[in-house]
Amino acid sequence: MIITGAGAGIGAAAAKAFVDAGDRVYLADLSLDRLKATVAHLGSPLASAHQVDVTDADAVDALVELVKTESGSVDVLVSNAGVFDAAAGIEATTHALWEKVVGINLTGTFNVVKAVTGPMVEQRAGRIISIGSIAAQRSMPDGLAYCTSKAGIEGLIRRAAYDLGPYGITANVVAPGVVRTDIRATSTEILGDVVPDTNVRIGDSVMDSLIPARRGGEPSEIAAAVFFLAGPGAAYVNGDVLHVDGGWIAA
């Protein structure tokens, strides 16, 4: 199984859930440092680190080929790599910011889903789980490019589910609300100065007024939903969006 953006946060938590269950996990990430730290933390021969940028379709294809060669199949893809644009609205979103955020979040998802399609169709089995966001349905407090990319992921996954279902493959989205990770800092590191400082922060007001659970989620709580969708109990769940957001979708 392949998990992108597995060097930190939700991807790293998903890697732990699968390694704990005895699965062989290929962790892919832009950052070799984060990958190394996560693989060391997992401390298992089932986990390996692969420096791959999801916007590089050739590098993604090479990773899928490696997994196929070493494991004999590509059973699960968790498309999780993503960046966040600090709540930039239509006025603050430059073309450069749009291209970077949509390029990583949406085109990156296309690249990895496209890459696993051939092997999964060939083997007549596979699970694709993409990490979306509540931002696909609720515009605030996320940025324009981020919201668009996450809405696009839902469209992409729905169509892939329709196309691949006849081959015994499922494709679903897990859509978190607020999750306690370092995504803000990591995204600033990756996007650099194309991220404007909009001074909008996800703070207590969102927790109090919008999230019935009155707290952010833990990465392990998102990983549990991913794990379910990859397992035998979810064989008949296809083309769906599972919100794991403390009830924010109900607000």
Ligand SMILES: NC(=O)c1ccc[n+]([C@@H]2O[C@H](COP(=O)([O-])OP(=O)(O)OC[C@H]3O[C@@H](n4cnc5c(N)ncnc54)[C@H](O)[C@@H]3O)[C@@H](O)[C@H]2O)c1
């Ligand atoms: N944290 C939240 O509140 C939240 C809420 C909803 C959705 N999400 C989504 O969950 C996913 C994971 O977010 P997180 O909070 O764990 O973030 P994170 O920043 O902790 O981890 C994301 C990882 O993705 C990697 N990455 C970024 N661009 C990449 C690229 N081009 N190629 C390969 N790897 C790349 C980063 O290096 C990082 O290690 C993202 O898609 C994010 O949009 C997060």
